[in-house]
Amino acid sequence: MTALLRTTGLSKTFSGAGRRVTALDDVSLTLEAGETLGLVGPSGSGKSTLARVLLRLVAPDAGRIDFAGTDFTALRGEALRSMRKRIQMVFQDPLAAFNPRATVADALGDPLRVHGLAGRRERPAEIARLLGRVGLPEELAARPVHEISGGQRQRVAIARALATGPELIVLDEAVSALDVTVRGQVLDLLVSLQRQDGIAYVFISHDLAVVRAVSHRIAVMDGGRIVEQVPVQSVVANPQSATARALVAAVPRLNLRGAGEGDR
Amino acid sequence: MSGMLVTLRGLRITYGEGPAALSDIDLDIAAGERLAVIGESGSGKSTLALALAGLLPDNARIVGDIAWDGGERPVPGRDIGFVFQDAGASLNPVLRVGEQVAEVAQRHLGMSWREAYAHSRDLLAQVQIPAPDTVLNTYAHQLSGGQRQRVAIAAAIAARPRLLIADEPTSALDTIVQAEIVALLDRLVQEAGMTLVFISHDIALVSGFADRIAVLHAARLVEAGPAAEVLRSPKDAYTARLISSHIGLDTPRLIGTPS
Numbered sequence: 345m346t347a348l349l350r351t352t353g354l355s356k357t358f359s360g361a362g363r364r365v366t367a368l369d370d371v372s373l374t375l376e377a378g379e380t381l382g383l384v385g386p387s388g389s390g391k392s393t394l395a396r397v398l399l400r401l402v403a404p405d406a407g408r409i410d411f412a413g414t415d416f417t418a419l420r421g422e423a424l425r426s427m428r429k430r431i432q433m434v435f436q437d438p439l440a441a442f443n444p445r446a447t448v449a450d451a452l453g454d455p456l457r458v459h460g461l462a463g464r465r466e467r468p469a470e471i472a473r474l475l476g477r478v479g480l481p482e483e484l485a486a487r488p489v490h491e492i493s494g495g496q497r498q499r500v501a502i503a504r505a506l507a508t509g510p511e512l513i514v515l516d517e518a519v520s521a522l523d524v525t526v527r528g529q530v531l532d533l534l535v536s537l538q539r540q541d542g543i544a545y546v547f548i549s550h551d552l553a554v555v556r557a558v559s560h561r562i563a564v565m566d567g568g569r570i571v572e573q574v575p576v577q578s579v580v581a582n583p584q585s586a587t588a589r590a591l592v593a594a595v596p597r598l599n600l601r602g603a604g605e606g607d608r
Numbered sequence: 609m610s611g612m613l614v615t616l617r618g619l620r621i622t623y624g625e626g627p628a629a630l631s632d633i634d635l636d637i638a639a640g641e642r643l644a645v646i647g648e649s650g651s652g653k654s655t656l657a658l659a660l661a662g663l664l665p666d667n668a669r670i671v672g673d674i675a676w677d678g679g680e681r682p683v684p685g686r687d688i689g690f691v692f693q694d695a696g697a698s699l700n701p702v703l704r705v706g707e708q709v710a711e712v713a714q715r716h717l718g719m720s721w722r723e724a725y726a727h728s729r730d731l732l733a734q735v736q737i738p739a740p741d742t743v744l745n746t747y748a749h750q751l752s753g754g755q756r757q758r759v760a761i762a763a764a765i766a767a768r769p770r771l772l773i774a775d776e777p778t779s780a781l782d783t784i785v786q787a788e789i790v791a792l793l794d795r796l797v798q799e800a801g802m803t804l805v806f807i808s809h810d811i812a813l814v815s816g817f818a819d820r821i822a823v824l825h826a827a828r829l830v831e832a833g834p835a836a837e838v839l840r841s842p843k844d845a846y847t848a849r850l851i852s853s854h855i856g857l858d859t860p861r862l863i864g865t866p867s
Contacts, residue, residue: 380863386782386783386784386785387752387753387754387781387782388752494649523648523809524648524810524850524853524854525648525850525853527855528853528855531862535862535863538863550782550784551783551855552783552857553855553856553857553859554855556861557859557862557863558861558862558863559863560863580857590784591783591784592857593787594783594787595783595856595857596783596787596812596813596815596816597812597815597816598811598812598839598851598854599812599815599816599839600815600839600840601836601839601840602815602818602819602834602835602836602837602839602840
């Protein structure tokens, strides 16, 4: 079985103001259909650069990306456009990802129009269907995006990603800005969409506990390199790299004794 | 622990004609304690921080009492230090790090510039900035997010305030730096006998160091008490929901084995 996504030797260096920063250094990873790869690492480890390279928003200096058996890095023009339907993204700040004056219907209508997926007359029904899939009421379509709550907005961002029927969604800190009581619901939604549609996710976060909750495998990044790529259980129980050990140690523990008792 | 540092009674704050950002708040903050104020977006937690610090904007209307120990309103910057989420925005971009920390000491401690600058160097060492002599001469934008927050903490404690208010000081940082900053604040507050008000959305994060926890929800104080009590037997359903929403390394995973 061929992997849905395979990257080989991806490298990317940014330079400017007399400095060179190696954002990606020989990154090779694979992802199977319907699987979630958690990508975890500290700030500046290269996670978001990798996300942007995977989406071909940033060109790598070296290496290649194979998606569904095709060299994605070599695609141009119509072939690239049609491949873009199959790989979607959700970022941390949904407000920044939407035109501030757009309504929910505008935000969801754009990909349908751009990719020619629903004509003007079918569009309202398709928008209602997408809202339903992410657990939002149809009536939300008429509301401006900036007026709805943060949790609703991130659901709209997920609905927009679903609009093109993708096989892969790259989620870059997609739940990090949400209230904790909303975060769990959005994670449940992502997992149930994966079960229904067999979507694969690259789930990026600096929070190892959240990554562990939703990922089948975990890749730990630091300094542009993947320092560990293992099944979830082993990264927590037996972290091999210094970075993984630091990430495990840094997860906030719910200390039910309170600080007033015990160690003080 | 001595008496109360500040007592809030029937505090209600509105902005312009908007709904109450805080309503019916009765809360005591004891001198020397570490109080965590927990809430989500729109809970009023930042308004509470600004009200304590005397930094509310002009269109804020305050009803009720904020009574300070000794009766005198503390001076922000001198008696109250403030650390914000975004250290980059709270530091002056055109002043060198050493100068802006020294400025606080010069202004509030009556030090000469030379004394204040030396104090500034000591503070940078105290907040564990590596190579403090070099960092004295750098600008905030040249530092990482974690180092910037350390500088902001140094500036906040430069005048040796009685009260340090930290409003989501680690929310823009990764978990590794977050753990370092929390440990640093905890140590600084203990060493100096300062009172700490730590505002956060993360009840697990504060469970490691807070003496007491106050929970805000939709502009109201739903619960306040000793940390162990609030965490172990929350009286309010919302507090219980916050605790059960925590995702840790022992939380059951949401997925099974891949199909």
